[in-house]
Structures are given as structure tokens and as C-alpha cells.
Amino acid sequence: MEAVVTVVALVFVLCVVLGVYATVKAVGAAKRGVDRTIAQARRKVEDTTLRAKTFAQPGPSGELAHLRLTLRTTMRATQDALHAGVTEDESLKESLDLFKRLSAHGFELDADLKRLEAEPDQGVIASRLPGLRERAERITGSANSLRWAAHDRARRFAEDDLDTLSAQIDVEAGALRHWVKESPTTSEGSTSEGSTSDRSWPRTPEADAGVAAGAGAGAGADVGRTRPGTTPEARTPKDSARPALTPPAQRPVHPWQRKAHPESTS
Numbered sequence: 001m002e003a004v005v006t007v008v009a010l011v012f013v014l015c016v017v018l019g020v021y022a023t024v025k026a027v028g029a030a031k032r033g034v035d036r037t038i039a040q041a042r043r044k045v046e047d048t049t050l051r052a053k054t055f056a057q058p059g060p061s062g063e064l065a066h067l068r069l070t071l072r073t074t075m076r077a078t079q080d081a082l083h084a085g086v087t088e089d090e091s092l093k094e095s096l097d098l099f100k101r102l103s104a105h106g107f108e109l110d111a112d113l114k115r116l117e118a119e120p121d122q123g124v125i126a127s128r129l130p131g132l133r134e135r136a137e138r139i140t141g142s143a144n145s146l147r148w149a150a151h152d153r154a155r156r157f158a159e160d161d162l163d164t165l166s167a168q169i170d171v172e173a174g175a176l177r178h179w180v181k182e183s184p185t186t187s188e189g190s191t192s193e194g195s196t197s198d199r200s201w202p203r204t205p206e207a208d209a210g211v212a213a214g215a216g217a218g219a220g221a222d223v224g225r226t227r228p229g230t231t232p233e234a235r236t237p238k239d240s241a242r243p244a245l246t247p248p249a250q251r252p253v254h255p256w257q258r259k260a261h262p263e264s265t266s
Contacts, residue, residue: 060125068113074140075106078147
């Protein structure tokens with residue numbers, strides 16, 4: 001009885017532990033989903049704000065917003081391209097590591113641009129813009145180079161695979177169309193007579209049986225004939241015991257012919 005109680009208690013404790021673990025995992029997944037949704041919404045709001053500043057604020061402030069928008073858009077596009085390609089091409093892991101190092105410089109530049117947006121003096125913004133613009137061009141140029149290289153690599157692999165597939169399909173199509181057999185070559189000593197067609201009808205069991213029956217009947221007819229130099233009186237008793245008339249040779253029956261009906265004697 002004590003053993004049963006112990007087993008029941010262990011099962012209860014195990015169920016409680018599994019329930020707690022499942023609850024924690026579900027809460028964590030839900031929290032990550034909410035955080036991801038909030039981050040996407042915040043990013044979209046910031047991109048929309050920067051785009052509005054680009055058109056609404058001319059001068060250094062508008063150019064500053066344009067630099068931030070270009071930097072964020074380029075880095076995000078490169079990140080998505082590399083993450084999507086690394087699942088199919090393991091060689092992109094090194095490129096992804098390089099992009100992570102480049103992203104650190106991109107985050108630092110974005111933070112500098114964001115702090116400079118709060119600067120009320122337009123002269124200070126204008127004086128610092130050339131250096132910031134050069135940094136942004138270097139970072140975005142490197143990001144674009146990685147993204148374009150990844151796209152070219154994926155497109156090249158797709159073209160190679162398509163070429164291989166097309167060649168295999170051409171070979172298979174040729175094999176499927178190769179239903180005509182080559183005609184056998186005739187020997188040098190044979191003449192052209194009797195070789196009007198290289199194709200032959202397939203032989204059937206009924207035709208073989210008819211040919212064999214005809215051959216047997218012909219042989220019997222030859223035996224029943226009188227040999228040259230002999231007379232009917234010179235036949236031996238064994239020869240006289242043979243029938244005077246031999247049955248006609250049986251014609252071969254072909255599969256496409258109907259069976260011959262017996263003729264009425266009336």
C-alpha cells in the first residue's frame with residue numbers, strides 16, 4: 001500500500017513539474033512575441049517619422065534624418081538577406097559574422113545621428129554632417145556589398161542547378177522518344193532479295209502449332225508416294241497397309257482468322 005501511495009505521489013509531483021515548465025515556456029514565448037511586435041511597431045514609427053522629417057525639414061536637419069533612414073534601411077535589408085541565405089548556404093556564416101561587426105559601427109553611428117537631432121544649433125549640425133555622411137557611406141557601402149554578393153551567389157547557384165536540371169531533362173526526353181529500333185545490318189554475302197522489310201510480325205503459339213502440323217502432314221505425303229522405279233505390285237505388305245490417300249496438309253491458323261465451320265455433306 002505504501003508503494004502505491006509513493007508512486008501516486010511521484011506521478012503527481014512529475015505532472016506538477018511538467019505543468020510549471022510548460023507554463024514558463026508558454027509565458028516566455030508569449031513575452032518574446034510581444035517584445036518582437038513592440039520592436040517592429042517602434043521601428044516602423046521611427047522610420048515613418050524620419051521619412052516625414054526628410055520631406056518636412058529642409059537643410060541640415062532634413063539631411064540628418066535622411067542619413068539615419070538610409071542607414072537603418074540598408075542595414076536591415078542586409079541583415080534579412082544574410083539570415084535568409086545562411087539557412088541554405090553554410091558559407092554565409094563568415095559573412096554574417098562580418099556583418100555583426102559592421103552592425104556595431106552602424107548602431108554607434110545611428111546613436112550619434114540621433115543625439116545630433118536634438119541639437120538646436122543648425123550650424124553645429126552642418127559642421128558635423130560631412131564626417132557623419134562619410135561614415136554612413138562607408139558603412140552602407142560595405143553592407144550593400146555583402147548583400148549584393150549574397151544575392152549574386154544565390155542566383156548563381158540557382159542558374160547552375162537550372163542548367164543541370166535542363167540537361168537531365170533533355171537526356172530523359174531523348175530516351176523517352178527513342179522507341180524506333182535500329183534496323184539490323186545485312187551480311188555481305190546475302191542478296192537484296194527476300195529483305196523487303198526489316199520488321200517482322202511476332203509469332204504466336206497458334207501459328208507455330210499450324211506450321212508444325214503442316215510440316216508433319218507434308219512428310220506423311222512424301223512417304224505415301226510411290227518411289228521411282230517401283231510398281232504398285234512391288235509394294236511390300238507394309239506399304240500396302242498404308243492408306244491410299246493422305247490427308248491434306250493443315251493450313252496454319254492465324255489469330256485474326258475465324259475458325260472454319262465444317263461443310264455440310266447434304
